[in-house]
Amino acid sequence: MIKINNLTKHYQAAQGKVEAINGLNLEVNDGEIFGMIGPSGAGKSTLIRMLNLLEKPTSGSITINGTDLTALSSQNLRAARQKIGMIFQHFNLLSSRTVLENVAFPLEIAGVRKKKRLKKAADLIELVGLADRIDHYPSQLSGGQKQRVGIARALANEPDLLLSDEATSSLDPESTRAILELLARIREKMNLTIILITHEMGVIKDICDRVAVLEAGKIIETGSVIELFSRPKQSLTKKFISSVIDFNIPSRVAKYMKAEKRGELIRVSFVGEKSHDPYISHLVKHYSVDANILYGNIDEIQGVPFGTLILGLEGELDKIEESTAYLKSQGLAVEVLDNV
């Protein structure tokens, strides 16, 4: 539904030209939650702000449901924007309006009659769980509550697409989880496509279907979240993943392995049902190697088990090689660790 073609954005800053986005191509499918992660300054905000033309692209096209946004007249663009909701890191609510009036605001802009828009807004406020705060002003709400208002407001015109620019970045972990759950729930309920940008891998891990890793205005890696977590290619991706899943060998294990290195050390990563299969006992039985589990970590990505094991394999060298080949043949990612 969303097609981004050869998109670039250059800024003319006092210090010279800034190439914030550099020939970026991307497709996002209907109904998916697409995450974009990248370090600060990678161009994430620039990119997402071009998706509703808050930022005008230097070149390239953005096609949403067959319409090229960059070709629209300003009046048509305003109409198109009504079908693209957006939520922000700092919520950006109107301080002079109550919760109800804030949520009704986009409907007011769209010219919906007062009675109808207040009813609609009240329903949405109910949906995001703020019915008891309907007449409060934003200043009387917590960050998490403000973001719920932001979400209700973004949904008011029944958009097809929701853009989220670091929507949980200024929230505490508990509110973050609640907001992400809410986003996942409304995606199901309203058949929405969500594009969210974040610098936190935890957000990607919790609710995204697919993800793109952004660095210096380019996508350096993209794929399903499970793919990315189980087979990261770029070092930046690995770095992000290691912030939520511990890949590093604890120093206790490292010390042990240095002290008495025998055989081979391997790191095995597995995804999904494979975690239930008895590989290790198979190794021990059929390849006559000893497998010491030195370190293990099993996590879950959206209900799919995902784990890492560090094994010390002891036995004859060719047996060890055979056993790693066996593990690989079972679809596990195996990495030999020689310099610990």
Added chain:
Amino acid sequence: MFETIMGLSRYNNLMWSGFLETMYMVGMALLFAIIGGIPLGVMTTITRPNHILPNKFINFILDGIINIGRSIPFIILMVAVIPLTRLIVGTSIGTTAAIVPLSLAAIPFMGRITDNAILEIDQGVIESAQSMGASPFQLVFKVLLPESLPAIILGLTLTAISLVSYSAMAGAVGGGGLGDIAIRYGYQRFQLAIMLETIVILVVVVQLIQYFGNKIAGLFDHRS
């Protein structure tokens, strides 16, 4: 003491009409400041670069008008616009005539205050409305003005207080009002008590304006 007070009460009518004249001048000039100054301020802000309707040329002109208007000392403005005052009011003397220079001073003042008040609004709030498809007109009337209303009301309060003191100056050159009384009776005829009384009334008026200005602004301020 008693005699002084009794003496003063002879001037009660004089004081009362002076007070009404001052209120008339200040009130009318404030009205023109609202009608002229607020749109001037809004237009200046929104034509700034990176605001909702950037336009270098218009912004340069409007910003220039505000700066020039604000830099002319009131006493000079009063004299300089006499021909214009004659043209509009038919005379350059009296309270109604004084409204012309008072308004011309208040409009750019209020323009700058409105400009500053709107600039205070978080860019993100404006962008969020833009992301919903708001037109520039909707942005002005549904976002910029409501969000800056408390600051604009405080600005009007400030303008009103400046107008009280300007109106006293206008009184000195035949504009009427409390300033006129202070000069004619207090200074020229050396009736110190009358001068003091007008000062007391002016102080009370200023206090009241500030008090109610704060109160009204508070009614519209939901930021904390």
